[in-house]
């Protein structure tokens with residue numbers, strides 16, 4: 265899909281040639297002189313009440329006299345904020361999702377958008393026109409080829425426009441891989457995708473197989489993979505956009521390409537959806553694809569432990585004890601709590617990069633879906649600064665998360681009589697106990713964990729991947745690039761001890 269940014273007035277928009285012209289109208293339309301055909305149309309639509317108030321309300325017109333585009337869509341964009349613009353453009357482009365509509369002219373000039381609003385518009389165009397075709401040849405591929413965005417001052421929003429285009433590239437990579445069924449998205453296939461990204465300038469990819477992973481002592485990761493005929497892959501991606509000496513941010517993505525639960529097998533209903541249990545990995549691949557476009561001045565490492573979780577004669581059994589790369593032993597009480605087992609070894613591996621921050625992204629727990637639903641991802645971090653940076657990135661990117669607690673008392677249930685820890689605690693606070701498990705492998709790290717089980721996927725009729733949290737991650741990385749990069753990796757401060765009273 266192709267985007268262009270242009271300087272266009274409302275009068276000029278009337279002579280724009282496109283299959284459809286979409287005009288975003290704010291709540292308080294400037295009383296534009298109604299001497300141009302579009303201004304007259306908007307004034308009448310307003311005055312008559314035909315264009316209802318409320319974000320994303322649409323009014324479509326056909327063959328308006330004096331207007332070149334056959335179809336005109338007026339759409340309410342509320343206060344013109346990025347989130348209103350996103351909803352408005354998604355509604356309009358969604359309504360125009362038909363074979364004949366290949367080129368849309370999108371007039372944003374009336375709402376005087378800032379860069380974020382333009383980025384939101386670009387994102388919405390892509391989201392509303394996305395079609396999954398990889399294993400469905402009968403699906404009509406995306407018809408929309410070209411979107412020309414009109415504003416009055418293009419120079420003021422050029423950065424936001426470029427940012428939006430980079431984001432779209434990344435989100436589509438993430439969506440595509442999370443949507444693909446497990447037999448079309450194996451660990452080796454994810455590795456091939458990473459290798460392709462590794463060919464871009466400034467990028468490097470390394471892929472480890474079972475032998476190398478064994479040599480590293482990743483006993484927890486190996487244990488999950490051992491029940492599957494599909495060989496595991498440990499993917500290491502690097503983007504060097506910053507100076508050589510600047511410490512990288514490490515992103516760790518859970519890459520379970522299918523989660524049956526293993527011997528602690530899941531019920532049949534909706535098990536198909538466990539193909540998106542590599543949503544964290546997909547978001548890392550997507551973020552790297554976006555980095556290749558946006559090219560911020562920062563170093564980033566992506567780590568993806570990837571395998572299937574299958575029941576098999578060789579599979580791990582409840583009660584088995586394995587030794588993680590950190591040396592800590594784990595009693596696997598439930599083989600369905602596999603995500604934390606592959607992530608813990610990847611977190612140990614992350615330490616070698618002496619990172620400024622490590623963020624893991626995982627479809628980790630059903631409990632997080634219960635707690636936060638599909639609206640906000642779960643955010644866990646002992647570090648207030650890192651938590652605030654991620655929270656803010658999520659708000660700005662319209663990809664929000666919510667910080668959850670990490671009190672040590674939540675780790676009580678992970679105690680085991682037969683190993684340094686069990687891999688599950690009780691049913692209560694399941695997303696937090698999972699995070700507490702991961703935290704045991706982050707002693708040296710400035711670490712945060714995003715549980716995206718609820719946000720990476722939509723169930724129901726619109727079933728499919730969302731591309732989240734690529735917007736949050738890209739935003740975070742770009743804002744980190746803008747803040748001064750320390751030459752020496754910051755050590756996480758020991759938590760301040762509260763002075764005793766009395």
Ligand code: BES
Nearest residue numbers: 541598600601627628629630631688717
């Ligand atoms: N991949 C699942 C978590 C999940 C559930 C993601 C629903 C998306 C939607 C994870 O591996 C899992 O099975 N977690 C268990 C943990 C339990 C055994 C402690 C869960 O959430 O039930």
Ligand code: MN
Nearest residue numbers: 523600601602
């Ligand atoms: Mn599981």
Ligand code: ZN
Nearest residue numbers: 520523541603
């Ligand atoms: Zn899982």
